[in-house]
Amino acid sequence: MDFLHTQLAHLQHQLSFVQTDPIDWKFYVQAFSWGVTLFETYLLFRQYPLYSKTEPPVVLASHFNGDEFQKSQKYGKDKAKFSIVTGLLKQSIDSVMLQYGFYAWSWTAAGCVLARFGYGPEYEILQSLGFAIVLFLASSIPGIPLSAYQTFVLEEKHGFNKTTPGLFVTDLVKGWAIGFTIGLPFLATFLYVFKWAGDRFVPWLMAFLLAFQMSLVVLYPTVIQPLFNKLSPLAEGNLRTRIEALASKLKFPLKHLYEIDGSKRSSHSNAYFFGLPWSKHIVIFDTLIKESKPEEVEAVLAHELGHWYYMHPTKLLCISQLHIFTILALFPAFLHSPYVLLAFDFPKSVAAVPPTMLAFTLFQMILTPLEAVVGIGMNAMSRKFEWEADRFACELQSKLAAPEMKDMGERLGRALVTLHVKNLSTVWVDWLYSAYHHSHPTLTERLKALEAFQAKTEVDSVAKKEL
Numbered sequence: 001m002d003f004l005h006t007q008l009a010h011l012q013h014q015l016s017f018v019q020t021d022p023i024d025w026k027f028y029v030q031a032f033s034w035g036v037t038l039f040e041t042y043l044l045f046r047q048y049p050l051y052s053k054t055e056p057p058v059v060l061a062s063h064f065n066g067d068e069f070q071k072s073q074k075y076g077k078d079k080a081k082f083s084i085v086t087g088l089l090k091q092s093i094d095s096v097m098l099q100y101g102f103y104a105w106s107w108t109a110a111g112c113v114l115a116r117f118g119y120g121p122e123y124e125i126l127q128s129l130g131f132a133i134v135l136f137l138a139s140s141i142p143g144i145p146l147s148a149y150q151t152f153v154l155e156e157k158h159g160f161n162k163t164t165p166g167l168f169v170t171d172l173v174k175g176w177a178i179g180f181t182i183g184l185p186f187l188a189t190f191l192y193v194f195k196w197a198g199d200r201f202v203p204w205l206m207a208f209l210l211a212f213q214m215s216l217v218v219l220y221p222t223v224i225q226p227l228f229n230k231l232s233p234l235a236e237g238n239l240r241t242r243i244e245a246l247a248s249k250l251k252f253p254l255k256h257l258y259e260i261d262g263s264k265r266s267s268h269s270n271a272y273f274f275g276l277p278w279s280k281h282i283v284i285f286d287t288l289i290k291e292s293k294p295e296e297v298e299a300v301l302a303h304e305l306g307h308w309y310y311m312h313p314t315k316l317l318c319i320s321q322l323h324i325f326t327i328l329a330l331f332p333a334f335l336h337s338p339y340v341l342l343a344f345d346f347p348k349s350v351a352a353v354p355p356t357m358l359a360f361t362l363f364q365m366i367l368t369p370l371e372a373v374v375g376i377g378m379n380a381m382s383r384k385f386e387w388e389a390d391r392f393a394c395e396l397q398s399k400l401a402a403p404e405m406k407d408m409g410e411r412l413g414r415a416l417v418t419l420h421v422k423n424l425s426t427v428w429v430d431w432l433y434s435a436y437h438h439s440h441p442t443l444t445e446r447l448k449a450l451e452a453f454q455a456k457t458e459v460d461s462v463a464k465k466e467l
Ligand SMILES: [Zn+2]
Pocket: 303, 304, 307, 386, 389
């Protein structure tokens, strides 16, 4: 532990300029965040002309009828226009708030409200919660009309929307209620650990954050998701038997197998698994079950179990811990620096002893460019995982010595195509746009890879027989 603290102290020494130099942080944040937004807009402009192509890629040509392809192109075009407008609009609002001292105003406003109830500035955590609520409202409220437009105009126009206005409002209220119920105690504890652990907060906060993530893994499916969707046990039958057999062959600790009524809100569909290492739950969207044959849904599950087999969720968790560690390790330099707060228009009296909440909020804004790079890296990693899971599904025939699984790759391909066609997903994708935004390889890439995996496993099994 002492080694860790010596290294962290060394890093802080490197960053000591943050505490001694009056840097114009606000200018940097404006420049960084506009840089990211303009880059994202540029990517959309690269992608946009591809929606005017009249033919799908050759590999997909046989799967689309002309009408479906045109529909997916129109949907893509509308979504891209929407993204350009919302991206620029959100950034403009953030930028104006930042420029005119909105953060400082929010802190003072939270303080004024608390003062009415007899709580002075010594109740720093309470004031931080008030500040968080003001910021949350300010960032959420402008998003409501945009999200309503997206649901009731954009998705509606292309036949995806199943949400009623009543459901939209209850979802919003439930979402906020859950956000406050979990978010505020979380934030209060987070800030308390900071105060309590002093300069040695890094390992303590990491432990707290990990415990929080773990409890969400348990709470999300059992408490939160049922508030929005209905999970019912998957009916007995061909599909259930297939999945249970596959899970037991792979020694996947399947506890429950659910069907989820995803179609209540939207016709977009999928499947996923979750749970603790010794007790896993699989959830399949009703739309996937309706649109694909049982043997194709089984192939989708084979892909999902590939994620489990290669421990992809655990690997992602480790990377996210490393990410959190980096952020926390860089933070102390910003925690004690009055110059950071002064740069964002906070009064001298507040900046003299920076409240943790403010320092952390501003520090996160300063990290925008780093986060963009981390996002690109995470997407690259995730695409590699998808590729591994696809290969896993193709290799099951030899892994499990199960000749009936030799067409798993084809079945997965068919299921992916069905999902893609029904969801009107984009088929022509600009490489840079994809590298930045996509956590999954494109459909064309996946089909090509599946064919190659399938061919390779066939060659391997012939070679084995000849031996
Ligand atoms: Zn996957």
